[in-house]
Amino acid sequence: MLFLVFFFGLLVGSFLNVCIYRIPRNESIVFPGSHCTVCGAPLRFFDLIPVVSYLLLGGRCRYCRCTISPRYPLVELTTAMLITLQGWRRGITASFFLYAALTAVLVAVAIIDFDHQIIPDGLVLAIAMLGLAQLIVVLLPQLGPAVLLERTAGFLLGGGLFFLISVISRGGMGGGDVKLAAVLGLWFGWKQLLLLMFLAFVSGAFVSVVLLLAHIKDRKEGVPFGPFLAAAAYLVSLFGSELVHWYLQTFFIG
Ligand SMILES: [Zn+2]
Structure with a gap:
């Protein structure tokens, strides 16, 4: 069960990356969909799998090869761990x-x-x-x-x-x-x-x-x-x- 909570936490972390980037810039957190902040290429679902996409792409954008900050997967992993601990403390x-x-x-x-x-x-x-x-x-x-x-x-x-x-x-x-x-x-x-x-x-x-x-x-x-x-x-x-x-x-x- 905690494994599922961890996966849920990764998805939350992925959404948080969007929020952390866009909220201080007064951008909508919903539209447009996720895109590379350098070349603007829209990201497809297979570019957005938490942590996995980052590792498969070697930390670079698929379209313009710019480096993606390791902070993105780190935020996903950290959020997942913090939320899993909540699940461990409280049950679902x-x-x-x-x-x-x-x-x-x-x-x-x-x-x-x-x-x-x-x-x-x-x-x-x-x-x-x-x-x-x-x-x-x-x-x-x-x-x-x-x-x-x-x-x-x-x-x-x-x-x-x-x-x-x-x-x-x-x-x-x-x-x-x-x-x-x-x-x-x-x-x-x-x-x-x-x-x-x-x-x-x-x-x-x-x-x-x-x-x-x-x-x-x-x-x-x-x-x-x-x-x-x-x-x-x-x-x-x-x-x-x-x-x-x-x-x-x-x-x-x-
Ligand atoms: Zn790019």
Whole structure:
């Protein structure tokens, strides 16, 4: 079964490649069909088999022989692995499809923010819609109305805190990060959001210091924060409830 999930993940990854390229350029993600970005030749179905086409063509366009970035198959493989882990954690349930969709959006957010230093509103909106769907389909029936308060608190905490940071840092933290933190709060609720923010800030600070010391980035450039929020959100989506439970047990009860 997980093999099928992996294959499904490859197809999602292939679609994400299109989204990652086109959304920041304000192009439609549906029309026209996939084409070589160098020679414009439309790609046929046998050029679009995830990973396999890339390997068969030796990483070159069939029509103009330009090199195709290895990032395309890497995004497909990574997405497939991340979604397979969701399937392994949850089984094939309604919750799996919601988390698989969240995973896909997080991959797109991370790469687009890394490339262009923007987090497109459409992707933030997608997380908000998925969060509401999760609330209605999964959480309300299981946990009752108390969960509404918990998620609203997460939304306000994420949006409020990041808004403060963006004001204090004078734009060092962008508006996209504020919106992303708010909808992640809606998705995860305030407890798991605290864990998520902790993971994102620690990993973000660590990577920034390494990049500064290695002179890969200088102080003025800054490092986009979206990829860290996305990575932390993915980790929390897999292990969040266990980690929060362990933390509370260790420091407050035990
Ligand atoms: Zn070409």
